[in-house]
Structures are given as C-alpha cells and as structure tokens.
Amino acid sequence: MELLDGQLVSKTIKEGLKLKVGQLIAEGKKVPHLAAVLVGDNGASETYVGAKVKACAEIGYKSTLLRLEEDISESRLLGIIEELNNDIDVDGILVQLPLPKHISDEKVINTIHPSKDVDGFHPVNVGKMVQGLPTFISATPHGILLLLEHYKIDTKGKHAVVVGRSNIVGRPMSILLSSNTPTGNCTVTICHSHTRNLPEICREADIIVAALGKPGFVKADMVKKGAVIIDVGITRVPDAAKKSGFALKGDVKFDEVAPHSSYITPVPGGVGPMTIAALMKNTFMACEERSGGSLI
Ligand code: NDP
Numbered sequence: 001m002e003l004l005d006g007q008l009v010s011k012t013i014k015e016g017l018k019l020k021v022g023q024l025i026a027e028g029k030k031v032p033h034l035a036a037v038l039v040g041d042n043g044a045s046e047t048y049v050g051a052k053v054k055a056c057a058e059i060g061y062k063s064t065l066l067r068l069e070e071d072i073s074e075s076r077l078l079g080i081i082e083e084l085n086n087d088i089d090v091d092g093i094l095v096q097l098p099l100p101k102h103i104s105d106e107k108v109i110n111t112i113h114p115s116k117d118v119d120g121f122h123p124v125n126v127g128k129m130v131q132g133l134p135t136f137i138s139a140t141p142h143g144i145l146l147l148l149e150h151y152k153i154d155t156k157g158k159h160a161v162v163v164g165r166s167n168i169v170g171r172p173m174s175i176l177l178s179s180n181t182p183t184g185n186c187t188v189t190i191c192h193s194h195t196r197n198l199p200e201i202c203r204e205a206d207i208i209v210a211a212l213g214k215p216g217f218v219k220a221d222m223v224k225k226g227a228v229i230i231d232v233g234i235t236r237v238p239d240a241a242k243k244s245g246f247a248l249k250g251d252v253k254f255d256e257v258a259p260h261s262s263y264i265t266p267v268p269g270g271v272g273p274m275t276i277a278a279l280m281k282n283t284f285m286a287c288e289e290r291s292g293g294s295l296i
Pocket of ligand 1: 140163164165166167168169170191192193194195198211212213214232233234235271272273275
C-alpha cells in the first residue's frame with residue numbers, strides 16, 4: 001500500500017506556481033488575483049476559505065477576502081459578484097459554499113463570469129469540461145486527477161466506481177474518469193443514495209472515489225485487493241480529545257481499508273490540499289488568459 005500524499009503533491013504544485021509568479025514579477029506583469037467571498041460564519045467554510053487565502057499568500061498571488069453578513073440579501077450578493085466580474089484587477093472569483101438557505105447557489109454560480117469561475121461550477125465551464133474542451137475543471141476533481149497523474153496511476157481500462165453524484169464532486173469526477181485523456185479512459189459506475197447492491201459494485205472496482213459525506217462508509221469488505229482508494233469525504237465529528245472539539249473523518253474506514261488497497265488517500269492530507277492546489281492552478285490559468293494567454 002502506498003499513501004497518496006496530497007500534502008506533498010500540493011506543496012510541489014504550489015512551489016511550481018510560485019516560480020511562475022516570480023517570472024511574472026520579473027517581467028513586470030500582473031500577478032494572479034483571487035477574490036474569495038464568505039457569507040456568514042460557518043466554521044468549516046471559514047477554515048476552507050482561510051486555507052485558500054493562505055495558499056495565495058504562499059505562492060505570491062494577490063487575494064481579497066470579502067466577509068459578508070449571514071443575512072445579506074441575494075440581490076446584494078449578486079450585485080457584489082457583478083462588481084467583481086467588472087473589476088479588471090480580479091482574475092478569479094470563488095464563493096464559498098454552502099450559502100445561507102435564502103440564497104440560491106445556482107443563481108450565484110450563474111452570476112460569476114465564466115472567465116473568472118476558477119471553481120469550475122458555471123454551466124458554461126461544466127459544458128466545456130463534458131466536451132473535453134479547455135476550461136476550468138472544478139477544483140476537487142481536478143485535484144484528484146493531478147494526484148493520479150503525479151503517482152502515475154494507470155487508469156486506462158480500469159473500472160472506477162464513484163460514490164456520490166453532486167455537481168461539484170461526484171458527477172464531474174465520473175465524467176473526467178471516463179474521458180479520453182491520460183487520467184481517464186476508465187469504465188465508470190456512478191452510485192448514489194438509490195443505488196442497489198452498492199457493496200457488490202464497490203467490490204468490482206479497481207478505483208473507488210468516495211464522495212458522499214458519510215464517515216467510514218467504505219469498509220474493508222467493500223474493497224477488492226489492490227484497489228486505488230480516493231477518499232473525498234471530510235466530516236467534522238465531535239472529539240473531546242481534540243483542542244478544536246472535533247476530528248475530520250473521511251468516507252473510508254482508513255485503518256481497515258488501507259491494507260487491501262494499492263494506493264489510498266488519507267484524511268486529512270489527501271484530497272483536501274489537492275483541491276486547493278487545483279484552485280491555485282485554475283487561478284493562474286485565469287490570469288494568464290485575461291493577460292492575453294491562450295488557454296481558455
Ligand atoms: P453532497 O451532499 O452534495 O452529495 C453527496 C452524494 O452522496 C449525493 O449524490 C448522495 O446521493 C450520495 N449519497 C449520500 N448517501 C449515500 C449512500 N448511503 N449511498 C450512496 N450514495 C450516497 O456532497 P458533496 O459532493 O458536496 O461532498 C461529499 C463529501 O466530500 C462531503 O464530506 C464533503 O465535505 C466532501 N468534500 C471534500 C472536498 C475536499 O476538498 N476534500 C471538497 C468538496 C466536498 P443522492 O444524490 O441520491 O442524494
């Protein structure tokens with residue numbers, strides 16, 4: 001069993017981007033600028049946005065964090081996004097999800113200009129991703145592909161089982177793994193809460209991507225010997241032994257599944273840091289394109 005060390009790979013990617021930012025500065029060019037929008041005071045969202053802003057600082061990007069009140073109106077939030085769309089200095093916009101119930105995620109995502117949608121959630125970018133056209137690939141699936149690429153994991157012809165069909169993780173992951181690309185060409189089964197015989201389906205998988213948000217859902221008896229295990233889940237579980245009062249748990253029972261696997265991501269330290277690395281790559285791409293590059 002080999003650990004897929006997202007922390008390490010993410011660090012390598014960020015160091016590469018930092019060198020590129022150094023080159024931009026040396027050439028007197030603009031550095032990438034990410035604007036992050038945080039609505040309300042959800043503890044987990046606060047942590048995720050904080051990590052993204054910190055990554056920007058490490059690499060040398062400019063970042064702006066807009067903290068908005070929980071009770072901000074939807075129209076005011078959409079207005080703020082329009083302002084960011086029109087701000088020529090801003091390359092990428094991310095609105096941390098989930099949003100308060102009175103605000104439509106869909107309207108917010110659709111308001112971000114596709115050229116600044118570094119999370120890759122806008123329907124235009126999703127459509128391009130589905131067609132295999134250059135675009136922003138949503139950060140978590142993109143991060144997973146970067147991890148597979150780094151460890152030279154052969155995906156061609158493999159049976160991948162993706163558990164979870166959300167628009168931000170499961171569904172794009174299933175499309176990317178089935179695409180005709182070096183980290184694709186899998187035969188993919190996508191599972192959800194109505195799937196029957198899920199343990200049997202998982203046992204046939206060469207690659208399992210667990211993205212359902214149910215701690216410890218994937219157990220040893222659901223995993224074929226030598227399978228590659230990608231654990232996307234992050235759930236805060238109360239833990240009195242921790243200073244924070246909670247522990248982060250993945251969707252896979254790591255201790256019992258790891259000995260059956262060929263490769264496995266830990267939680268924390270697997271997919272989480274790769275999501276941030278992918279977001280940073282997308283932000284660089286947005287800046288490059290807006291400065292006259294040719295990627296999108
Ligand atoms: P969602 O809640 O949006 O989607 C969960 C999916 O899992 C749904 O499709 C649901 O099915 C499916 N599901 C739920 N229960 C079961 C079950 N018992 N059997 C099979 N399928 C089930 O979650 P997200 O995709 O947003 O996130 C999933 C997990 O990944 C969460 O823990 C989240 O915190 C984490 N995450 C981690 C990131 C990272 O950077 N590491 C980034 C984003 C998310 P149905 O559609 O039928 O309801």
